Amino acid sequence: MNQRHVPATEQSAGPTSSERDQEFDRAIARILRGHGENAAQEVGENDDPDGHTAFDGDQLDLADRRALRRAAGLSTELSDVTEVEYRQLRLERVVLAGVWSSADSNRAEAEVSLQELSALAATAGSDVLAGVLQRRTTPDVATYLGAGKAAALADLVAAEGADTVICDGELSASQRRGLEDIVKVKVVDRTAVILDIFAQHAKSREGKAQVELAQLEYLLPRLRGWGESMSRQAGGRVAGGAGIGSRGPGETKIELDRRRIRSRMAKLRREIKGMGTARVEKRSLRHARAVPAVSIAGYTNAGKSSLLNRLTGAGVLVENALFATLDPTVRRAQTPEGRPYTLADTVGFVRSLPHQLVEAFRSTLEEVAESDVVLHVVDGSHPDPEGQLAAVRAVLADVDAQGVPELVAINKADIADPEVLDRLLRREKNAVAVSARTGRGVEELLARISEMLPVPDVELEVVVPYDHGELVHRVHTTGQVLDEEHTADGTRLLARVRPRLAAELERYRLSRTA
Numbered sequence: 001m002n003q004r005h006v007p008a009t010e011q012s013a014g015p016t017s018s019e020r021d022q023e024f025d026r027a028i029a030r031i032l033r034g035h036g037e038n039a040a041q042e043v044g045e046n047d048d049p050d051g052h053t054a055f056d057g058d059q060l061d062l063a064d065r066r067a068l069r070r071a072a073g074l075s076t077e078l079s080d081v082t083e084v085e086y087r088q089l090r091l092e093r094v095v096l097a098g099v100w101s102s103a104d105s106n107r108a109e110a111e112v113s114l115q116e117l118s119a120l121a122a123t124a125g126s127d128v129l130a131g132v133l134q135r136r137t138t139p140d141v142a143t144y145l146g147a148g149k150a151a152a153l154a155d156l157v158a159a160e161g162a163d164t165v166i167c168d169g170e171l172s173a174s175q176r177r178g179l180e181d182i183v184k185v186k187v188v189d190r191t192a193v194i195l196d197i198f199a200q201h202a203k204s205r206e207g208k209a210q211v212e213l214a215q216l217e218y219l220l221p222r223l224r225g226w227g228e229s230m231s232r233q234a235g236g237r238v239a240g241g242a243g244i245g246s247r248g249p250g251e252t253k254i255e256l257d258r259r260r261i262r263s264r265m266a267k268l269r270r271e272i273k274g275m276g277t278a279r280v281e282k283r284s285l286r287h288a289r290a291v292p293a294v295s296i297a298g299y300t301n302a303g304k305s306s307l308l309n310r311l312t313g314a315g316v317l318v319e320n321a322l323f324a325t326l327d328p329t330v331r332r333a334q335t336p337e338g339r340p341y342t343l344a345d346t347v348g349f350v351r352s353l354p355h356q357l358v359e360a361f362r363s364t365l366e367e368v369a370e371s372d373v374v375l376h377v378v379d380g381s382h383p384d385p386e387g388q389l390a391a392v393r394a395v396l397a398d399v400d401a402q403g404v405p406e407l408v409a410i411n412k413a414d415i416a417d418p419e420v421l422d423r424l425l426r427r428e429k430n431a432v433a434v435s436a437r438t439g440r441g442v443e444e445l446l447a448r449i450s451e452m453l454p455v456p457d458v459e460l461e462v463v464v465p466y467d468h469g470e471l472v473h474r475v476h477t478t479g480q481v482l483d484e485e486h487t488a489d490g491t492r493l494l495a496r497v498r499p500r501l502a503a504e505l506e507r508y509r510l511s512r513t514a
Helices: 017-041 061-066 107-123 147-160 173-183 190-201 205-222 253-288 304-312 355-360 362-369 385-398 418-427 442-452 466-478 499-508
Strands: 092-100 126-135 164-167 186-189 293-298 329-334 340-345 373-379 406-411 431-433 458-464 480-486 491-497 509-512
Touching (some): 092 107, 092 147, 107 126, 147 173, 173 205, 190 205, 190 355, 205 253, 205 355, 293 304, 304 373, 304 442, 385 418, 418 431, 458 499, 458 509, 466 499, 491 499, 499 509
Parallel strands (some): 164 186, 293 340, 293 373
Antiparallel strands (some): 329 340, 480 491
16 A cells, blocks of 8 residues: 655644654554554454354345445546456545644544544545644634645645545535645545445435435535526426516525425435334334343444344344444344343444434434443454543433443454453443454353343232243243242242233232232
8 A cells, every 4th residue: 555645744843843744654654554454353263254253144245235336437438449358446546634633632542533534435435545644723714734734635646646535524615625626636524424334335215314314414504506697597387387477586506406405304304204103113012012122332343233143143244344234123132041132233333423414313323212221332452442432422422322221342352452451341330341253251241231131120929820821931031030839729930020911910919029
């Protein structure tokens, strides 16, 4: 990978300019090679080349997904038609740009953020060539980067032959236009990349509608128009639909586009609300049957789907990429004692998750708020696992899920630094180290989940006749048996059960306990 960089001008405080340039060059080199090293680490001896285990299933969706990786447009003007057979698709070539504000974070956090942006760009189907990192108090209001750094970025783009610049932040419309005028290529921001990944990976009807709504909310304030030159003149009844009295300057092109986007957004909100009815009905049915719910939440690529496959054999798609799975998956599981509960895999989170996505996926994320336990999965091998925990908890607070009991699963314990694991286990009061790939710690995790599931609140003592064994079975599977004895009249049970089952057992009750 080419890692040639143009020297950058920095503020004169502290080290010399050349020393700072060397430090940032080394940081960029670590960022560009970091994603590949992480991917290589996760492949074990018994895994296939993609790092999958037997618990992950066949992963038939991977081939289809990789066949859709974005490539630059190809010209059809060939001097020899046989060139078609030898011509190869070229991935979109990108250069990263980030701003580090020492007042808000240290340089290590800035490197982690830019490395994450590199992984996002790779997941979106791009080839990351190089990057620049500038130390500024605040991003420039006109071009995001300072004038000198923007000029250096333009030279770097030209030298590398890049197609796109991706900025590690959310750009305003004026910042995007200003930087594009300098670098002469397409400029996108972190939010646009995340939305693009969501658009590629969404598969369900509800997921596609949620992503489209988020994209339109992002696009609406960033539309570009051509002023009054594109104004619409209302003609006759056929042309304008309103007839006499409606002629005038009409709407400009950008006003028309905005109106259509708002109409489409309103329609999508109605559709998403209607789709949520089915999920609400399923959730209420589970509540009626007294089935506890556990939601898996966590940072993207922390191993949530792998852990779900390990615990339930769900066969959910697993890929070493950010936001590999978006559509929620609910599977049935049971405690070591045989008590059933549901495990729901939710969409992953990331630093600076676009608020448009949080709003669009709010109906899906409400599944977490309605659950009995949140299984918070964190990547123990990540450079900043504490940052992952904080980012996820911030989003959970936005959807009013901060009050749900939380169990932290520190995943990838087989490749994590033991000192990091010890630090996290000391810091988090309710945590367990696991490995979805090797199975380490899974039994302890299941035992912790069993302990945290809500205990039925009605205690009673009954003698159930032997010809009603189905009631005994329901007590064992949905309740908590404190004592059991087989007598001549039937099965005597001292148990805690849900109110609905307690009402069915009332006629067999022996005594009332407090």
